[in-house]
Amino acid sequence: MFALLKRDLYLALYSSSSFFYTSSFFILILIILPFLFGTNDVQLQVLFKGIIWIGLSLSILLTMERIFNADYEDGNLDVIIQRYPSLETIIISKYITHWVVYCLPLFIILPILSFLFYVSLDNFFLIFLNLFFGSLGMVFIVTFVSALTLGAKRTIFLKAIIVIPLFIPFLIFGTNLGSWPILLALSMMSFVLSMYVSAYGLRLYVE
Amino acid sequence: MNLRLTNKQINIIEKANPFLIVSTIVAFTFGLYFSLLQSPPDYIQGDSMRIMYIHVPSAWFALMAYTILAGSSVLWFITRNPIFSIIARSIAQIGMIFTLISLVTGSIWGKPTWGVWWVWDARLTSMLLLFFLYLAYIFLWQSITNKDLASKISAALAIVGFVNIPIIKFSVDWWNTLHQPATISKLSSPSIDISMMVPLFIMTLATFLFLITVFFIRLRIEILDNKILRIREVK
Amino acid sequence: MNELISMGGYAPFIWSAYGFFFITIIILFITNFLRLKKREEVLNKINNNRD
Numbered sequence: 001m002f003a004l005l006k007r008d009l010y011l012a013l014y015s016s017s018s019f020f021y022t023s024s025f026f027i028l029i030l031i032i033l034p035f036l037f038g039t040n041d042v043q044l045q046v047l048f049k050g051i052i053w054i055g056l057s058l059s060i061l062l063t064m065e066r067i068f069n070a071d072y073e074d075g076n077l078d079v080i081i082q083r084y085p086s087l088e089t090i091i092i093s094k095y096i097t098h099w100v101v102y103c104l105p106l107f108i109i110l111p112i113l114s115f116l117f118y119v120s121l122d123n124f125f126l127i128f129l130n131l132f133f134g135s136l137g138m139v140f141i142v143t144f145v146s147a148l149t150l151g152a153k154r155t156i157f158l159k160a161i162i163v164i165p166l167f168i169p170f171l172i173f174g175t176n177l178g179s180w181p182i183l184l185a186l187s188m189m190s191f192v193l194s195m196y197v198s199a200y201g202l203r204l205y206v207e
Numbered sequence: 208m209n210l211r212l213t214n215k216q217i218n219i220i221e222k223a224n225p226f227l228i229v230s231t232i233v234a235f236t237f238g239l240y241f242s243l244l245q246s247p248p249d250y251i252q253g254d255s256m257r258i259m260y261i262h263v264p265s266a267w268f269a270l271m272a273y274t275i276l277a278g279s280s281v282l283w284f285i286t287r288n289p290i291f292s293i294i295a296r297s298i299a300q301i302g303m304i305f306t307l308i309s310l311v312t313g314s315i316w317g318k319p320t321w322g323v324w325w326v327w328d329a330r331l332t333s334m335l336l337l338f339f340l341y342l343a344y345i346f347l348w349q350s351i352t353n354k355d356l357a358s359k360i361s362a363a364l365a366i367v368g369f370v371n372i373p374i375i376k377f378s379v380d381w382w383n384t385l386h387q388p389a390t391i392s393k394l395s396s397p398s399i400d401i402s403m404m405v406p407l408f409i410m411t412l413a414t415f416l417f418l419i420t421v422f423f424i425r426l427r428i429e430i431l432d433n434k435i436l437r438i439r440e441v442k
Numbered sequence: 443m444n445e446l447i448s449m450g451g452y453a454p455f456i457w458s459a460y461g462f463f464f465i466t467i468i469i470l471f472i473t474n475f476l477r478l479k480k481r482e483e484v485l486n487k488i489n490n491n492r493d
Contacts, residue, residue, distance in 0.1 A: 258460075427478055
């Protein structure tokens with residue numbers, strides 16, 4: 001289990017040249033804001049809550065082909081599945097990798113970002129909790145969608161069309177401060193769904 | 208892929224076609240007569256509520272089609288009978304078209320009623336998301352070249368989408384009460400006069416007959432595809 | 443007759459909604475019907491070649 005996780009993390013961090021790319025991406029998405037809407041601090045606070053979710057969705061969504069596709073295309077997925085007979089181990093390893101590489105940087109730079117956008121300390125903790133529980137559920141969703149679409153022609157837009165309607169509940173509750181318990185519930189539901197569906201998808205393609 | 212349809216059943220599907228076409232046309236003629244001429248205008252909305260007679264059946268069948276899509280996907284998982292995969296696929300296209308019709312006619316109805324073409328009302332937003340669920344299903348089906356695999360994958364997606372519909376509905380409703388003052392919810396008119404029930408009923412029946420007609424044509428397409436495939440395999 | 447066409451002032455809305463409805467379902471019917479005819483042609487061709 002840990003050997004697999006280590007391999008996945010190593011490959012992901014190696015191929016995308018780590019943390020700094022992802023965190024720069026988040027910072028740049030948010031730096032667009034004052035240029036688009038001016039420097040009114042009240043307005044910026046409101047917009048910050050929304051745009052940060054767009055940044056998170058994009059970073060999870062645009063990189064979803066790295067979850068299974070690379071391993072599937074070079075044949076490594078068969079080898080991994082033979083070595084680790086429980087698919088659940090493989091799927092959980094993929095969850096952790098995708099979350100660490102494409103979500104964790106956001107939480108590290110979140111203090112700086114909220115400083116830039118005049119977010120108060122209380123709001124900062126609420127935004128942090130919302131993003132944390134929401135990002136978990138969103139990672140579960142993209143994982144099962146990418147397991148299902150392994151054999152589809154490689155179009156990120158097809159995957160976006162499938163994923164975005166499933167993201168909507170997370171975005172609705174995510175932008176409302178203090179609704180992190182609902183996000184936690186949604187994440188737990190998507191975890192159960194994701195486990196079944198990802199295992200089903202993987203089994204179909206690897207047979 | 209064995210369809211497991213008897214010759215008798217295939218015969219019925221083929222013979223029913225002209226009968227279905229004629230009865231659809233007759234039903235629509237009656238429906239148009241009643242909905243445009245025979246029924247009185249609404250005393251608040253005037254003649255604009257006549258759009259209801261096409262909008263409401265389309266919305267009903269858009270929702271019903273997704274239920275059939277998910278139901279036949281579940282049945283496909285249980286029985287592995289390819290006929291359920293075909294039913295799911297045929298109904299998906301029809302359902303998407305009816306979702307589109309209900310969105311467009313609802314928008315046209317909205318202009319004289321609310322003064323704007325679109326309102327971010329809970330019901331409209333849910334319908335819009337339903338349209339994208341249909342779209343995702345159809346695109347996924349088309350993008351997988353191995354059709355045997357495609358039917359397995361899209362059945363799973365249909366069920367996931369169906370599980371998500373109540374979650375989407377719940378969150379959109381909640382979002383709507385948060386962001387909208389409750390002044391615009393004119394769409395819900397619980398008391399429908401009996402004079403409106405007759406055209407609505409006939410139009411619903413006509414739309415249903417049309418749906419069955421197209422559905423049977425889709426079934427025949429699949430049966431012929433199957434035959435062509437088998438002849439080519441034998442060669 | 444004029445009353446039918448003017449629809450109490452709502453003519454553009456009603457006629458465009460009904461028009462959209464019928465044009466869409468007719469297109470849906472025709473595309474599927476043509477696909478059926480194409481399949482029947484292919485099948486006939488195959489059968490003729492075999493004989």
